[in-house]
Amino acid sequence: MSVHREEINLSQLPHEFNEPVQLAIIGGTGLYDLPNLKPVARLTISTPWGYPSSPITISVTESGFPVAFLARHGQKHDLLPTDVPSRANMAALKKIGVKAIVAFSAVGSLQPEIKPRDFVIPTQVIDRTKGIRPSTFFEKGFVAHAMFGEPFDLKLNKLITDSFETNGFLDQHDGKDIPTFHSKAKTNKGEDLTLICMEGPQFSTRAESKLYRSWGGSVINMSCLPEAKLAREAEIAYQMICMSTDYDSWNEDEEPVTVETVVGNLKANSANACKMATKLVDVIAKEFTEGSLGLGDDLQGSMKYSVSTSPQGVKKEVLEKMHFLFPGYWPVH
Numbered sequence: 001m002s003v004h005r006e007e008i009n010l011s012q013l014p015h016e017f018n019e020p021v022q023l024a025i026i027g028g029t030g031l032y033d034l035p036n037l038k039p040v041a042r043l044t045i046s047t048p049w050g051y052p053s054s055p056i057t058i059s060v061t062e063s064g065f066p067v068a069f070l071a072r073h074g075q076k077h078d079l080l081p082t083d084v085p086s087r088a089n090m091a092a093l094k095k096i097g098v099k100a101i102v103a104f105s106a107v108g109s110l111q112p113e114i115k116p117r118d119f120v121i122p123t124q125v126i127d128r129t130k131g132i133r134p135s136t137f138f139e140k141g142f143v144a145h146a147m148f149g150e151p152f153d154l155k156l157n158k159l160i161t162d163s164f165e166t167n168g169f170l171d172q173h174d175g176k177d178i179p180t181f182h183s184k185a186k187t188n189k190g191e192d193l194t195l196i197c198m199e200g201p202q203f204s205t206r207a208e209s210k211l212y213r214s215w216g217g218s219v220i221n222m223s224c225l226p227e228a229k230l231a232r233e234a235e236i237a238y239q240m241i242c243m244s245t246d247y248d249s250w251n252e253d254e255e256p257v258t259v260e261t262v263v264g265n266l267k268a269n270s271a272n273a274c275k276m277a278t279k280l281v282d283v284i285a286k287e288f289t290e291g292s293l294g295l296g297d298d299l300q301g302s303m304k305y306s307v308s309t310s311p312q313g314v315k316k317e318v319l320e321k322m323h324f325l326f327p328g329y330w331p332v333h
């Protein structure tokens with residue numbers, strides 16, 4: 001894609017960082033780094049589920065708060081949505097201490113009021129992936145079930161929504177309308193904003209797009225799942241921020257979405273996404289250092305008690321894998 005920022009020489013950064021990193025930003029299409037922060041380390045982390053999409057860059061804010069950044073499709077965007085190694089991504093972020101993730105994504109709009117270049121903070125998701133993406137850390141011989149009724153973290157959602165409550169934060173580009181920030185609290189009379197996550201890589205047919213509208217879908221992408229499910233299993237608070245790039249294929253009066261339309265709106269979106277990410281890092285860093293929300297704290301320990309299999313007799317190799325994510329849970333007998 002033509003929206004990559006100038007390459008910084010990240011490879012010369014230290015390959016270790018010895019403090020816990022509580023916050024991570026995942027960049028999607030159009031967001032490949034955090035240009036306003038100072039990078040201090042670049043980590044290549046091997047996990048029992050392979051390597052993440054890209055090395056993880058650790059940057060620090062002016063006050064020294066560390067933030068991890070991961071490019072979902074790789075630094076050169078060479079991973080299809082189906083091939084994103086989400087288990088490795090979540091496991092690596094967990095390993096470095098991450099308790100909260102803000103994930104950016106380019107989406108199609110399924111509603112006329114969500115214009116291309118608007119931003120949307122979804123509260124619900126419908127899974128239209130095809131079951132070909134590994135979507136759990138658990139496996140035969142060690143069964144567990146995570147809650148997912150609220151797929152996004154409500155505290156993180158509120159913190160983000162409150163940060164962009166007043167209009168005018170997002171910049172207009174090329175004389176187009178000022179983008180709107182859509183949230184459940186603000187713009188939709190308290191109704192959920194529902195993200196449809198499809199398999200791709202082809203876009204939807206007109207019939208599918210209309211079907212998703214009839215289901216109450218607000219926006220559509222190919223990336224939220226299994227990322228959000230695995231974040232939940234890893235006990236990490238997760239919220240996606242969607243950047244609208246097109247009207248998908250439902251509108252009879254418009255040409256169905258093409259990559260050209262998406263890329264055309266991405267430049268404007270990525271400038272706003274960077275601006276938003278910079279502000280959010282400050283807000284969330286302040287919350288972690290001075291606040292009382294306890295981001296991610298309610299999830300800590302949740303998986304320990306969600307296992308159905310009796311730990312006695314579980315294969316040692318399986319438990320060792322699990323201990324990469326959850327050291328100290330389910331002692332080996």
Ligand SMILES: CSC[C@H]1O[C@H](OP(=O)(O)O)[C@H](O)[C@@H]1O
Pocket residue numbers: 027028029030072073081104105106107200221222223224259262
């Ligand atoms: C390039 S259009 C389709 C592509 O864009 C979105 O990627 P991401 O969520 O990583 O921003 C969408 O999910 C598709 O993968």
Ligand SMILES: Nc1ncnc2[nH]cnc12
Pocket residue numbers: 106107108109198203204220221222245246247248249257262
């Ligand atoms: N219309 C669309 N469908 C799926 N993913 C998208 N990402 C951006 N636009 C999209």
